[in-house]
Amino acid sequence: MTDRYQQFARSGLGRQIVRRLGLPNPTPLRRYRPGEPALGGPALVGAAEGGRLADTVHAVLKSAGIEALTEPVTEPSTQAEGERPATSAKHAALVFDATGIDRPERLRELYDFFRPVIRTVGTCGRVVVLGTPPESAGGRAAIAQRALEGFTRSVGKELKRGATVGLVYVTPGAEAGVESTLRFLLSAKSAYVDAQVIRVGTFDAPVVEPDDWARPLAGKVALVTGASRGIGASIADVLARDGAHVVALDIPAQGDELSAVANRVRGTALQLDVTAADAPARLVEHLTDRHGGVDVLVHNAGITRDKTLGRMKEQAWDAVLAVNLASQLAINDALLEANVLREGGRIIGVSSIAGIAGNVGQTNYATSKAGVIGMVRTYAPVLAERGATINAVAPGFIETRMTAAVPLFLREAGRRMNSLSQGGLPVDVAETIAWYANPGSAAVNGNVVRVCGQSLLGA
Ligand code: NAD
Numbered sequence: 078m079t080d081r082y083q084q085f086a087r088s089g090l091g092r093q094i095v096r097r098l099g100l101p102n103p104t105p106l107r108r109y110r111p112g113e114p115a116l117g118g119p120a121l122v123g124a125a126e127g128g129r130l131a132d133t134v135h136a137v138l139k140s141a142g143i144e145a146l147t148e149p150v151t152e153p154s155t156q157a158e159g160e161r162p163a164t165s166a167k168h169a170a171l172v173f174d175a176t177g178i179d180r181p182e183r184l185r186e187l188y189d190f191f192r193p194v195i196r197t198v199g200t201c202g203r204v205v206v207l208g209t210p211p212e213s214a215g216g217r218a219a220i221a222q223r224a225l226e227g228f229t230r231s232v233g234k235e236l237k238r239g240a241t242v243g244l245v246y247v248t249p250g251a252e253a254g255v256e257s258t259l260r261f262l263l264s265a266k267s268a269y270v271d272a273q274v275i276r277v278g279t280f281d282a283p284v285v286e287p288d289d290w291a292r293p294l295a296g297k298v299a300l301v302t303g304a305s306r307g308i309g310a311s312i313a314d315v316l317a318r319d320g321a322h323v324v325a326l327d328i329p330a331q332g333d334e335l336s337a338v339a340n341r342v343r344g345t346a347l348q349l350d351v352t353a354a355d356a357p358a359r360l361v362e363h364l365t366d367r368h369g370g371v372d373v374l375v376h377n378a379g380i381t382r383d384k385t386l387g388r389m390k391e392q393a394w395d396a397v398l399a400v401n402l403a404s405q406l407a408i409n410d411a412l413l414e415a416n417v418l419r420e421g422g423r424i425i426g427v428s429s430i431a432g433i434a435g436n437v438g439q440t441n442y443a444t445s446k447a448g449v450i451g452m453v454r455t456y457a458p459v460l461a462e463r464g465a466t467i468n469a470v471a472p473g474f475i476e477t478r479m480t481a482a483v484p485l486f487l488r489e490a491g492r493r494m495n496s497l498s499q500g501g502l503p504v505d506v507a508e509t510i511a512w513y514a515n516p517g518s519a520a521v522n523g524n525v526v527r528v529c530g531q532s533l534l535g536a
Contacts, residue, residue: 080476080492083499101498104239106268107201108504111291111318115264118169118199119144123190127177130207133252134172137259141290143170149194168194170203170263175225176247178208180217187228195232201239203263204232207255210246210276222246226274233272233496233531241271241497241531248278254520256286257512266508269473269501271531277520281464285421285516293515295320298368300360302351303378305331307477308427310338311503312375315511317342321373324364326351351378351404357411364412370419373514374412376405376449377427381479383438394441401445406452418465423514426453426469427506430527433471434535446471450525457523466522468513473529474500495530 086102107117120138122145124131138145150167173190177183187206198204206229211219229244236242243262247255255277261267262275287293299316303309304325313323323344327335332348339346347363349356364371380400382393405426412418431439432446449469456467474480474491480500483491492500506528512518 080499082489082492101493103497103499104200104237106239106497106499107265108268108502109265109508113265114143115141115260116143116169116203117201118167119146119150120170120172120203120263121146121149121168121194122172122174123147124174125177125183125186127179128174128207129176129249130174130247130252130255133255134174134207134259137256138172140256141260141263143263149197167197167199168202169199170205171195171198172205172207172259172263174207175222176207176209178218178221178225179214181221181224184221184224184228187225191232195235198236198240199238201241201265201268202236203240203267204229204236204242205259205262206242206244208244208246210248210278213248229274230272230531236496239268239497241267243267243270243272244274246274246276248276251277251279251520254278254280254284254517256284257515257517258521260290261508261512266512268508269497269505269528269530270509270526271496271529273526275521275526276524278522280520280522281461284519287516289320292320293517294373294511297321297372297514298324298364298370299373299375299514300324300326300364300371301375301377302326304338305335306338307479308472308475308503308506309375309377310334311507312377312510313338313342313344315504315507316373316375316514317344319511319514321514322368324368324371327378351408352399356404357407360408361411361415361417364417365415370417371412372419372421373423373425374408374418375425375427375510375514376408378404379427379445381439381442383442385438386440389441397441398445398448401442402448402452405449409452409456413459413463418463420464421516421519422460422463422465423518424456424460424465424467425510425513426467428469428471428525430471430473430529430532430535433527453523453525461522464519466513466519468521468524468526470506470509470513471525471527471529472501472506473527473532473534475506475528476500476502494534495532497530499530501528501530
């Protein structure tokens with residue numbers, strides 16, 4: 078699962094060869110370590126006139142211990158096209174409140190703010206644009222706000238050295254719900270989340286900011302399916318690090334690995350096949366009897382049975398749809414009906430970019446993963462009524478056993494065909510799930526965020 082090309086590209090000889098041939102040279106991404114500062118330097122903050130988020134942005138940066146600048150540190154770079162990029166980057170992040178842009182003519186304000194400073198974004202830096210959801214903006218403002226997507230997606234493709242961009246549409250009235258999202262996007266936790274559009278909406282339940290942002294899930298119970306290895310094991314690690322008691326679930330055949338994970342995170346192991354007819358009832362019983370309910374439910378268990386459609390056996394179709402979609406719906410319904418998902422609860426699905434872009438040999442898998450997106454959209458209003466949320470991640474190429482088994486050429490293509498020129502790590506998916514799970518994310522409902530380094534597939 079090591080990325081040998083990345084190691085080679087950073088060696089003495091490799092660096093020279095890569096530069097001469099113009100090959101991708103992936104920057105090692107900065108990943109979160111407890112105790113480290115939220116951002117490696119100051120953030121430059123700007124706003125289009127008439128914006129409504131300036132106070133919120135400044136308050137969030139202050140609370141996260143990030144220095145906010147309103148003027149650039151240095152004069153604009155004047156280097157000509159083709160010269161080496163600036164090495165003395167001065168801004169760890171650029172944050173722009175574009176909510177004030179009420180007509181397309183004013184999109185020029187994006188250019189005016191970003192052009193002089195875009196090359197000053199540091200290694201693994203962040204660009205965040207804040208807007209109003211076009212559907213809440215109306216008229217010409219809706220057109221201008223929709224245009225922000227094209228801007229941010231292009232910026233993502235231009236940024237270098239592991240830097241990423243995000244667009245956050247904040248519904249009017251939801252300003253108080255934006256902190257967890259801003260903190261996530263600015264931090265190293267979002268290392269592989271690039272060029273995504275996130276919606277922060279209005280909410281009936283109060284946003285409960287965690288007392289301790291380093292342990293936002295203290296006192297919560299989280300169920301993670303498929304937790305014995307790969308991405309699921311990493312989700313268990315991260316949710317436990319954030320303070321949750323993790324119930325780690327997997328099939329009996331994975332019993333030993335499952336126990337090892339449960340012990341490591343000081344949680345509990347539950348051997349269960351999620352497709353078993355009695356699985357929903359057994360989960361209701363287990364979570365009620367042992368924990369009095371559950372706060373976070375992560376549907377991570379998933380399988381592939383790849384074959385082109387004309388050669389696919391019906392068992393392969395049925396098994397994938399059963400594990401990746403049908404079992405999740407049955408479990409959701411049982412937990413909701415028995416009121417086992419507590420108030421402020423979180424359901425989190427694991428989709429895939431295959432569910433967005435489609436993939437040869439994966440009609441069954443892509444159908445199931447697109448179904449997960451449908452699940453999020455359909456349940457979101459139902460959960461909102463209960464003060465709960467449902468969201469999904471859609472991972473791209475993640476370095477796991479699953480992707481290590483992919484033939485070399487395809488594996489290399491998968492790794493490099495994204496703006497960061499590398500595969501993600503299981504922890505990148507886990508951190509995104511932990512952001513959804515955070516009590517401060519009550520206004521983040523119905524989102525599907527890709528963890529794919531801005532993959533070219535389905536973009
Ligand atoms: P993995 O095969 O390493 O882990 C999946 C886990 O699910 C295994 O431990 C397996 O035993 C468990 N599982 C399978 N069927 C089950 C069942 N019926 N009941 C209970 N547990 C069951 O895979 P991974 O790469 O860690 O993937 C985790 C999730 O992420 C999956 O949903 C996968 O589709 C999705 N995903 C992965 C990638 C990637 O690049 N690895 C990309 C996109 C999406």
